[in-house]
Amino acid sequence: QSVLTQPPSASGTPGQRVTISCSGSRSNIGSNTVNWYQQLPGTAPKVLIYSNNQRPSGVPDRFSGSKSGTSASLAISGLQSEDEADYYCAAWDDSLNGHVIFGGGTKLTVL
Amino acid sequence: QLQLQESGPGLVKPSETLSLTCSVSGDSISRSGYYWVWIRQPPGKGLEWIGSIYSSGNPYYNPSLKSQVTISVDTSKNQFSLKLSSVTAADTALYSCGGGFSVMGDSWGQGILVTVSS
Numbered sequence: 001q002s003v004l005t006q007p008p009s010a011s012g013t014p015g016q017r018v019t020i021s022c023s024g025s026r027s028n029i030g031s032n033t034v035n036w037y038q039q040l041p042g043t044a045p046k047v048l049i050y051s052n053n054q055r056p057s058g059v060p061d062r063f064s065g066s067k068s069g070t071s072a073s074l075a076i077s078g079l080q081s082e083d084e085a086d087y088y089c090a091a092w093d094d095s096l097n098g099h100v101i102f103g104g105g106t107k108l109t110v111l
Numbered sequence: 112q113l114q115l116q117e118s119g120p121g122l123v124k125p126s127e128t129l130s131l132t133c134s135v136s137g138d139s140i141s142r143s144g145y146y147w148v149w150i151r152q153p154p155g156k157g158l159e160w161i162g163s164i165y166s167s168g169n170p171y172y173n174p175s176l177k178s179q180v181t182i183s184v185d186t187s188k189n190q191f192s193l194k195l196s197s198v199t200a201a202d203t204a205l206y207s208c209g210g211g212f213s214v215m216g217d218s219w220g221q222g223i224l225v226t227v228s229s
Contacts, residue, residue: 035215037158044207044219045150045158056217088158090215096174100160100215102150 004028004089004103011109012079020106022072022089028101032092034072036065039086039105048087049074076108084110113137115208115220123202123227129195133208133220140189140210142166147191148216149182151204159204163214164191171214198227 005023012018022034036049047056049065052072064075072091076083089103119131133147140147149161162172164182172180181194195202203226211217 044221047217099174102158105157
């Protein structure tokens with residue numbers, strides 16, 4: 001089964017800009033859109049970014065997404081303490097009759 | 112805005128079938144274009160997609176779970192359900208239901224912890 005690769009951890013200080021990467025392949029990120037999810041401790045995941053770079057209403061514009069080739073990135077600018085959470089990327093994969101794959105998750109620490 | 116709530120037993124015995132229901136409010140489960148999704152998260156681990164079912168009824172399952180999983184929709188109750196057969200301790204996880212226009216899920220319930228143990 002295909003896998004999306006994320007760094008296990010990232011960190012930054014308040015006000016900084018942090019980027020989280022998500023690396024895939026032609027059958028997933030290379031062919032389909034990417035969603036990003038934020039999971040605060042003890043809560044359900046929340047969509048931060050859909051269709052590579054679209055923000056649902058209510059998500060601050062400090063969060064942005066991009067995609068290039070078989071990789072995607074989530075950028076958080078003006079880092080705040082409440083951004084400390086786990087972040088996951090996800091994409092549809094065309095192999096094996098099609099399925100959704102998640103990245104392994106990145107734990108963001110605000111120092 | 113979609114609201115989703117999982118329900119079902121919190122304890123299942125090994126080799127038995129795990130059965131969960133997701134109650135949907137805020138929109139019709141029959142709304143064209145919607146996907147209904149189940150994911151799970153084992154304690155201390157990442158998210159795993161279990162499967163999605165399209166509003167037309169076509170299901171898509173995680174290849175590694177396909178032989179165990181059934182997702183179905185009950186339009187009369189505005190609910191959809193998950194059945195996972197022949198469970199083992201490895202199936203212990205927080206199970207969450209979701210829905211929306213994305214096959215990956217847009218809105219999520221709070222989740223229900225299911226423990227597989229005798």
